[in-house]
Amino acid sequence: xxxxxxxxxxxxxxxxxxxxxxxxxxxxxxxxxxxxxxxxxxxxxxxxxxxxxxxxxxxxxxxxxxxxxxxxxxxxxxxxxxxxxxxxxxxxxxxxxxxxxxxxxxxxxxxxxxxxxxxxxxxxxxxxxxxxxxxxxxxxxxxxxxxxxxxxxxxxxxxxxxxxxxxxxxxxxxxxxxxxxxxxxxxxxxxxxxxxxxxxxxxxxxxxxxxxxxxxxxxxxxxxxxxxxxxxxxxxxxxxxxxxxxxxxxxxxxxxxxxxxxxxxxxxxxxxxxxxxxxxxxxxxxxxxxxxxxxxxxxxxxx
Amino acid sequence: xxxxxxxxxxxxxxxxxxxxxxxxxxxxxxxxxxxxxxxxxxxxxxxxxxxxxxxxxxxxxxxxxxxxxxxxxxxxxxxxxxxxxxxxxxxxxxxxxxxxxxxxxxxxxxxxxxxxxxxxxxxxxxxxxxxxxxxxxxxxxxxxxxxxxxxxxxxxxxxxxxxxxxxxxxxxxxxxxxxxxxxxxxxxxxxxxxxxxxxxxxxxxxxxxxxxxxxxxxxxxxxxxxxxxxxxxxxxxxxxxxxxxxxxxxxxxxxxxxxxxxxxxxxxxxxxxxxxxxxx
Numbered sequence: 001x002x003x004x005x006x007x008x009x010x011x012x013x014x015x016x017x018x019x020x021x022x023x024x025x026x027x028x029x030x031x032x033x034x035x036x037x038x039x040x041x042x043x044x045x046x047x048x049x050x051x052x053x054x055x056x057x058x059x060x061x062x063x064x065x066x067x068x069x070x071x072x073x074x075x076x077x078x079x080x081x082x083x084x085x086x087x088x089x090x091x092x093x094x095x096x097x098x099x100x101x102x103x104x105x106x107x108x109x110x111x112x113x114x115x116x117x118x119x120x121x122x123x124x125x126x127x128x129x130x131x132x133x134x135x136x137x138x139x140x141x142x143x144x145x146x147x148x149x150x151x152x153x154x155x156x157x158x159x160x161x162x163x164x165x166x167x168x169x170x171x172x173x174x175x176x177x178x179x180x181x182x183x184x185x186x187x188x189x190x191x192x193x194x195x196x197x198x199x200x201x202x203x204x205x206x207x208x209x210x211x212x213x214x215x216x217x218x219x220x221x222x223x224x225x226x227x228x229x230x231x232x233x234x235x236x237x238x239x240x241x242x243x244x245x246x247x248x249x250x251x252x253x254x255x256x257x258x259x260x261x262x263x264x265x266x267x268x269x270x271x272x273x274x275x276x277x278x279x280x281x282x283x284x285x286x287x288x289x290x291x292x293x294x295x296x297x298x299x300x301x302x303x
Numbered sequence: 304x305x306x307x308x309x310x311x312x313x314x315x316x317x318x319x320x321x322x323x324x325x326x327x328x329x330x331x332x333x334x335x336x337x338x339x340x341x342x343x344x345x346x347x348x349x350x351x352x353x354x355x356x357x358x359x360x361x362x363x364x365x366x367x368x369x370x371x372x373x374x375x376x377x378x379x380x381x382x383x384x385x386x387x388x389x390x391x392x393x394x395x396x397x398x399x400x401x402x403x404x405x406x407x408x409x410x411x412x413x414x415x416x417x418x419x420x421x422x423x424x425x426x427x428x429x430x431x432x433x434x435x436x437x438x439x440x441x442x443x444x445x446x447x448x449x450x451x452x453x454x455x456x457x458x459x460x461x462x463x464x465x466x467x468x469x470x471x472x473x474x475x476x477x478x479x480x481x482x483x484x485x486x487x488x489x490x491x492x493x494x495x496x497x498x499x500x501x502x503x504x505x506x507x508x509x510x511x512x513x514x515x516x517x518x519x520x521x522x523x524x525x526x527x528x529x530x531x532x533x534x535x536x537x538x539x540x541x542x543x544x545x546x547x548x549x550x551x552x553x554x555x556x557x558x559x560x561x562x563x564x565x566x567x568x569x570x571x572x573x574x575x576x577x578x579x580x581x582x583x
């Protein structure tokens with residue numbers, strides 16, 4: 001546990017005036033270069049967890065250790081892409097990214113800051129629009145600027161709060177591809193909230209499934225065992241894809257709401273939430289676990 | 304389409320103006336008929352030669368005359384009671400300018416502090432609520448007594464009346480800066496000064512400018528009244544002086560000038576407001 005790049009330990013959030021906490025006893029870890037998605041229904045505290053990781057909100061109990069140091073308050077080590085892009089409308093696109101770059105490297109000369117910012121804007125395909133104001137851009141382009149701004153400060157970790165939630169399906173697909181390319185090229189460690197199961201399968205190495213709040217728990221951690229070089233166009237031809245997808249959708253539709261009373265909850269060990277690999281069928285098991293008779297398609301592997 | 308409407312509107316404006324002047328002309332023309340009452344005749348006798356000036360409300364032609372005379376030479380200076388209208392307006396504008404800038408110097412930092420801290424906002428609120436509705440002219444005796452200078456008192460009155468709208472709008476604008484932008488600044492570890500000038504100030508600028516525009520409007524309303532009280536120079540004093548001379552055409556001329564300058568000031572702030580307004 002302690003060797004992990006980021007480890008979340010015993011996190012709890014209770015709002016004043018409310019007797020039951022939104023979540024408590026949340027433990028999970030993220031390895032360097034890992035892409036982790038978190039999925040759960042509204043109200044399970046996903047955004048709160050992300051805000052705690054960002055340092056924007058304080059947990060009621062527990063803590064987060066990143067790279068050997070406890071997180072206290074916001075830091076340039078963690079870049080955040082906000083759900084509503086959060087660009088400053090009075091600055092140009094370049095100005096928005098340069099503002100972040102200047103915050104990270106205050107001593108850089110203006111030319112270097114602009115060159116650096118432009119490089120990251122070109123990376124998200126916005127090289128032609130750097131002198132425009134955000135209001136002149138479409139929703140997808142604004143979100144790209146937000147992504148470029150977060151990448152440009154080269155954070156140790158990237159936090160994405162449902163960045164594509166407000167975009168139409170086509171735009172979302174394109175930006176997912178771009179994000180995938182950038183992440184694969186930079187080996188960026190990412191923590192991302194999403195509501196989109198396909199998005200999680202495309203991007204993530206593992207998916208954290210949260211049961212419904214209040215008293216939300218990490219119900220399972222699903223490892224996406226498909227090869228890392230997956231693409232949006234090819235992904236659904238992989239036999240693993242639908243197994244994983246069905247597993248995730250089943251959880252969201254059926255199991256997440258009555259998780260609290262189920263057998264799984266009784267056996268639940270908050271410090272070691274069950275890790276499952278629904279993509280693998282029994283014969284292809286990576287680990288030496290015996291296949292469960294009840295569910296041939298899924299393996300439960302405790303860490 | 305739009306320009307066509309603008310043209311039509313302009314035409315109607317012109318018609319309204321002509322109708323107004325026509326009605327005014329007719330109304331004042333009748334009074335100059337031979338049917339002068341006994342009281343008028345007696346009054347005319349009392350007034351001696353000055354009677355010609357005061358025989359009823361001046362017709363448009365008389366007012367036009369005074370427009371021509373004053374605008375032909377707006378900057379002459381023939382002693383304390385006879386200065387050109389340009390000089391008088393300049394005096395008023397200078398007072399308004401100084402008082403307004405002083406108010407900006409106080410309202411912006413204070414409004415910033417109040418807007419950033421809910422605690423300060425609550426602490427200052429009762430004072431603002433009580434001081435805001437006081438007519439600025441009510442301060443005049445206190446100002447004259449403690450400042451002992453009519454010119455400075457005039458400036459003080461402008462200061463105090465411009466202060467509140469700016470203070471309230473600045474505090475409100477700063478307090479309601481979008482949470483997201485503040486969070487961006489926080490995650491980027493932006494220092495307090497850089498955050499104040501590069502994030503909060505531009506975000507709140509449209510609201511602040513609205514406050515300034517309201518303040519300037521009030522200041523221009525108040526300066527006329529203040530100068531009537533204080534005397535000496537300024538467009539307000541000019542109006543009062545011409546009233547004492549019973550030179551109504553000049554009073555009407557001054558009233559129109561006050562309106563025109565007020566409109567220009569407002570439009571100036573309208574332009575500034577446009578400059579800082581951002582589209583989201």
